[in-house]
Amino acid sequence: MTVRPIRAPEVQDTTGYPPGHPPRMGFFTDTSVCIGCKACEVACKEWNQLPADQPFALTGLSFDNTEQLSGSTWRHVAFIEQNKPIRTPQDPGDGAGGDLRWLMASDVCKHCTDAACLDVCPTGSLFRTEFGTVVVQQDICNGCGYCVSACPYGVIAKREDDGRVFKCTLCYDRLLDDMTPACAKACPTESIQYGPLDELLERAAARVQELHGDGVEDARLYGHDPEDGVGGNGAFFLLLDRPEVYGLPPAPKATTRDLPSMWRHAAVAALALVCGVTAAFAAAHHPLAQAGAKWSRQSPLMTRTRSSRTTTARS
Amino acid sequence: MLAAGAQLTGRPGLARAGKIAALAGIALSLGALVEDLGRPERFINMLRTFKPTSPMNMGSWLLAAYTPLAGVSALSDVTGRLPLAGRAACYGAAVLGPAVATYTAVLVSDTAVPAWHEGHREMPFLFAGSATATAAGAAMIAAPSAENAPARHAAVFGAALELAAGRLMRRRIGMIAEAYESGRAGTLLRAAEALSVAGAAGALLAGRRRGLAVLSGAALMAASACVRLGVFSAGVASAEDPRYTVLPQRARALAANASGT
Ligand code: SF4
Numbered sequence: 001m002t003v004r005p006i007r008a009p010e011v012q013d014t015t016g017y018p019p020g021h022p023p024r025m026g027f028f029t030d031t032s033v034c035i036g037c038k039a040c041e042v043a044c045k046e047w048n049q050l051p052a053d054q055p056f057a058l059t060g061l062s063f064d065n066t067e068q069l070s071g072s073t074w075r076h077v078a079f080i081e082q083n084k085p086i087r088t089p090q091d092p093g094d095g096a097g098g099d100l101r102w103l104m105a106s107d108v109c110k111h112c113t114d115a116a117c118l119d120v121c122p123t124g125s126l127f128r129t130e131f132g133t134v135v136v137q138q139d140i141c142n143g144c145g146y147c148v149s150a151c152p153y154g155v156i157a158k159r160e161d162d163g164r165v166f167k168c169t170l171c172y173d174r175l176l177d178d179m180t181p182a183c184a185k186a187c188p189t190e191s192i193q194y195g196p197l198d199e200l201l202e203r204a205a206a207r208v209q210e211l212h213g214d215g216v217e218d219a220r221l222y223g224h225d226p227e228d229g230v231g232g233n234g235a236f237f238l239l240l241d242r243p244e245v246y247g248l249p250p251a252p253k254a255t256t257r258d259l260p261s262m263w264r265h266a267a268v269a270a271l272a273l274v275c276g277v278t279a280a281f282a283a284a285h286h287p288l289a290q291a292g293a294k295w296s297r298q299s300p301l302m303t304r305t306r307s308s309r310t311t312t313a314r315s
Numbered sequence: 316m317l318a319a320g321a322q323l324t325g326r327p328g329l330a331r332a333g334k335i336a337a338l339a340g341i342a343l344s345l346g347a348l349v350e351d352l353g354r355p356e357r358f359i360n361m362l363r364t365f366k367p368t369s370p371m372n373m374g375s376w377l378l379a380a381y382t383p384l385a386g387v388s389a390l391s392d393v394t395g396r397l398p399l400a401g402r403a404a405c406y407g408a409a410v411l412g413p414a415v416a417t418y419t420a421v422l423v424s425d426t427a428v429p430a431w432h433e434g435h436r437e438m439p440f441l442f443a444g445s446a447t448a449t450a451a452g453a454a455m456i457a458a459p460s461a462e463n464a465p466a467r468h469a470a471v472f473g474a475a476l477e478l479a480a481g482r483l484m485r486r487r488i489g490m491i492a493e494a495y496e497s498g499r500a501g502t503l504l505r506a507a508e509a510l511s512v513a514g515a516a517g518a519l520l521a522g523r524r525r526g527l528a529v530l531s532g533a534a535l536m537a538a539s540a541c542v543r544l545g546v547f548s549a550g551v552a553s554a555e556d557p558r559y560t561v562l563p564q565r566a567r568a569l570a571a572n573a574s575g576t
């Protein structure tokens with residue numbers, strides 16, 4: 001299987017940045033070389049001054065005590081223990097360590113091409129930067145939390161004590177000063193690579209081919225494809241198993257793509273409502289209903305509840 | 316809308332009931348919306364842009380327009396002041412009413428919550444039906460029975476729409492329907508169906524019997540509340556269990572691969 005290099009989808013021009021903006025920047029996280037040291041998690045916390053999660057909570061999930069991305073964790077190193085040894089023609093394995101293998105992967109906001117969080121934000125707090133990344137403006141966010149339910153990856157989250165939402169900014173402040181984001185800078189194995197998305201995509205395609213050549217059949221890219229449900233990611237991955245294994249959705253979709261259809265259905269429903277209620281009034285004036293009304297007025301049960309208004313309504 | 320119809324056809328009691336119910340409903344939901352914000356004092360930021368891609372933004376504009384209209388219409392009816400402005404506001408609110416009733420469906424469907432998104436075609440009809448049934452139910456409780464014929468008809472219509480949309484949705488969304496049929500959501504929605512049927516039957520048979528009208532009105536309002544809570548719990552359940560996210564997506568990916576190569 002060969003993987004063609006793909007061009008990064010354009011997002012800055014369509015957002016309205018004048019020509020001459022920087023290229024679209026992103027992350028390529030090559031999990032095949034991740035050693036699970038969590039330097040990225042720590043560097044991110046340090047640089048962005050993120051509050052601690054609950055202190056010393058042990059989850060019992062391998063070495064993963066972070067569990068997931070949150071308002072105060074913007075890089076998360078997942079540890080997956082599998083009964084599936086990596087066997088390649090070069091390294092068939094001696095079975096000494098049993099069949100256990102560890103998958104480690106540093107997850108992050110995907111900075112989607114079609115970012116649902118950005119689409120649905122009612123305040124315009126979420127915006128597209130000149131680097132093509134997606135960032136929350138903390139002074140505008142009113143904590144409605146709509147983006148939280150819109151993100152197909154469950155990335156963005158609210159800090160309950162603060163009330164606002166937070167997520168990876170791809171170190172917007174560092175990018176403005178021409179610096180590498182903190183996580184990529186700290187990663188000792190270059191599992192996290194930062195650069196112009198075009199370059200990263202090319203490098204990733206070559207890396208997959210190399211791994212396939214080495215007999216690692218399961219190596220695959222995730223989030224690189226502009227044809228996928230979110231138009232491709234600004235931060236994409238090389239995985240060694242199916243995305244679900246890492247807790248990533250296999251075929252995520254920006255649900256705002258169905259928005260025109262949703263508005264159409266809502267309009268028809270609203271129209272149905274108008275027709276229904278109008279018909280309800282019309283029916284009350286229909287001769288049959290009038291007859292019914294007359295009957296119930298004459299029935300002895302009803303005589304007491306009769307009101308003078310009916311006569312006017314009937315005329 | 317019920318109030319406007321009543322106003323138009325000379326049913327002041329029904330009109331007043333409708334206006335007050337509309338104001339109470341909208342005040343409650345606006346209050347809940349603002350309360351739910353992490354930073355309630357920043358509600359006004361909702362109106363700093365006009366953004367059709369955000370159902371919540373559109374909804375905020377709708378509420379910003381609808382609430383004062385519903386307020387003026389109810390207050391003027393109760394106090395007898397500015398009757399002309401009150402009537403005009405009532406018609407204005409009636410035009411916006413159906414939009415207010417259905418935008419919330421888009422609001423919940425435009426999310427990555429599987430049970431909500433996959434039902435996006437039927438959701439507006441479900442919500443329109445349940446909104447009609449609630450409004451009609453409230454009117455049946457509050458309006459004099461001599462004037463409540465339109466409310467009774469509307470109640471039957473609303474309940475029927477709600478039932479049909481709910482059934483259709485669960486049929487169409489495949490395995491995700493389980494989120495609507497099991498657990499808390501299942502219990503709530505089954506209760507809702509029973510209450511709807513009872514309420515609609517009551518509305519059909521009530522005629523001028525005030526007691527029956529009040530009872531079926533209450534059943535309809537309770538049914539709608541169960542529908543909303545049930546849809547909410549189904550959403551939460553479907554978001555918590557990765558099965559609902561992974562299985563349909565895997566099927567989608569397989570289908571795409573099959574047609575692509
Ligand atoms: S991964 Fe989620 S939070 Fe990040 S850009 Fe995409 S939709 Fe937004």
Ligand code: SF4
Binds near residue numbers: 124136144147164
């Ligand atoms: S919580 Fe903040 S960033 Fe998210 S949609 Fe609401 S206003 Fe926008």
